[in-house]
Amino acid sequence: MIYLDHSATTKPDPAVLQTFIQASERYYANPASLHQMGVEANALLTRAREQIADIIKTSPEQIIFTSGGSESNNFAIKGLARANKHRGTKILVSAIEHASVLESAKALEKEGFTVDIVDVDEHGVILIEDLKKKLTKDTVVVSIMHVNNEMGAVQPITEIAQIVHQYSRAFYHMDAVQSFGKIPVQFNEENGPDAITISGHKINALKGSGFLALRKQVNINPIIHGGGQEMGYRSGTVAVPQVVALAKATRLASEKQPQKAMQFSKWRDELHEYFKQFPYVHVLSSSQGAPHIVSCAVQGLKGEILVNAMQHEGIIISTSSACSSKDHTVSHVIHAIKVDPSYEKGVIRMSLGEGICEADIAFFKTAFSKVMHQVKEM
Ligand SMILES: Cc1ncc(COP(=O)(O)O)c(C=O)c1O
Known part of the structure; x- marks a missing residue:
């Protein structure tokens, strides 16, 4: 995993x-x-x-x-x-x-x-x-x-x-x-x-x-x-x-911070770029944001479906936050940034941390593409 x-x-x-x-x-x-x-x-x-x-x-x-x-x-x-x-x-x-x-x-x-x-x-x-x-x-x-x-x-x-x-x-x-x-x-x-x-x-x-x-x-x-x-x-x-x-x-954490920020922001930007190929995926995080958080919303889908489908592919991600993931409602943050209603239930968050490597990012992309293919066929 x-x-x-x-x-x-x-x-x-x-x-x-x-x-x-x-x-x-x-x-x-x-x-x-x-x-x-x-x-x-x-x-x-x-x-x-x-x-x-x-x-x-x-x-x-x-x-x-x-x-x-x-x-x-x-x-x-x-x-x-x-x-x-x-x-x-x-x-x-x-x-x-x-x-x-x-x-x-x-x-x-x-x-x-x-x-x-x-x-x-x-x-x-x-x-x-x-x-x-x-x-x-x-x-x-x-x-x-x-x-x-x-x-x-x-x-x-x-x-x-x-x-x-x-x-x-x-x-x-x-x-x-x-x-x-x-x-x-x-x-x-x-x-x-x-x-x-x-x-x-x-x-x-x-x-x-x-x-x-x-x-x-x-x-x-x-x-x-x-x-x-x-x-x-x-x-x-x-x-x-x-x-x-x-x-x-x-x-x-303090000693590793500069190195991590550099590495994670590179992967964050790479993922932002990767998501551009999907017209129904709206990226919420930005290159001005924190290096370790990548967030996007998929039109017409529920975040929970995506979390489960990605888990099936061996990747653990979450809906917008751990706190809002169980109550199935749209989080106050997603409301506050006024995400289009057709996207607001499909928010997922990928958060990077210790032990993640280049190959994991590549693996994520392959898995996400596969899941997108499956869900859009449904
Ligand atoms: C921004 C922020 N503040 C506070 C908390 C709560 O921290 P803790 O889980 O240590 O109580 C969290 C946990 O997700 C958080 O993300």
Whole structure:
């Protein structure tokens, strides 16, 4: 099987798994314990935090370990909004955010916050004028993702941060789940997000790991109350082996990023070119988008049919996203980019990742051509 669903999740890197096993066997003590074993586990945790902070360019106490992207997004939006209610009660999100962002913002409506949505163009890039129009003095949190998970649109984050900081007192949170390891992600001294979400299982670490990185002096409320771990923001015994494995995966992803971006964008563009021969295939991803996401829609067909047919040929792909793949409805992202109704149910996503080679891309093309031939005969 050729796995082209890396945006849904990735296989843990063997070196990362090895780190996890070693840390689980040796450093299983509670890092909050006073005894020697606890001290050693805590030292390992501290080192992991320092390594990640160094890569993201913030200070170690600004890295809060979580269970992944959804938790980090919930933490950022709810934590920033609640801690800074005195600044304003309006939350601004883009129309193509992950459900964990949209639903977190919606949940805050019960606490007196209001939510406004920034529109995107047909490529999924936010409309800067709409952002400017909807950003008010009362805006407290803006959450706009770096790379969209369904069709790979990359947002102009420096421009967004500049606008948010210039025209409001809001904090800018960026979901970088799909961008880290694919395009550069760091805090920018000059201008950039105030909080960044990263998920471990999208970068060949283990499921159930991730972090929220904060720029210095960002005021945020805790997400889990209890014993005060994670600088009081997220109580609960820290999963040291998970965190150590995550630090390793973060380093590997960061080191490999330039090479991967070059390789994946070549294959992405090659696939875009290949799809041109099918008049009933509409490509949704773009060469300005993320290197690893290729998305297209086939007229008059259902994405599930294509996923199954491709699986039959030995290729694993997905419909627009793992989250929307089971409810059989058209995703909010596909709605937001206004895909023609005759295409909107036929969206498929191919997402590249570790271990993919030239031959796999060639194999994909052969399989897709065969499937197109079969379905158009039906
Ligand atoms: C853009 C984006 N944000 C957040 C998430 C949620 O991450 P996790 O699965 O780690 O909760 C995903 C997962 O697909 C995603 O693609």
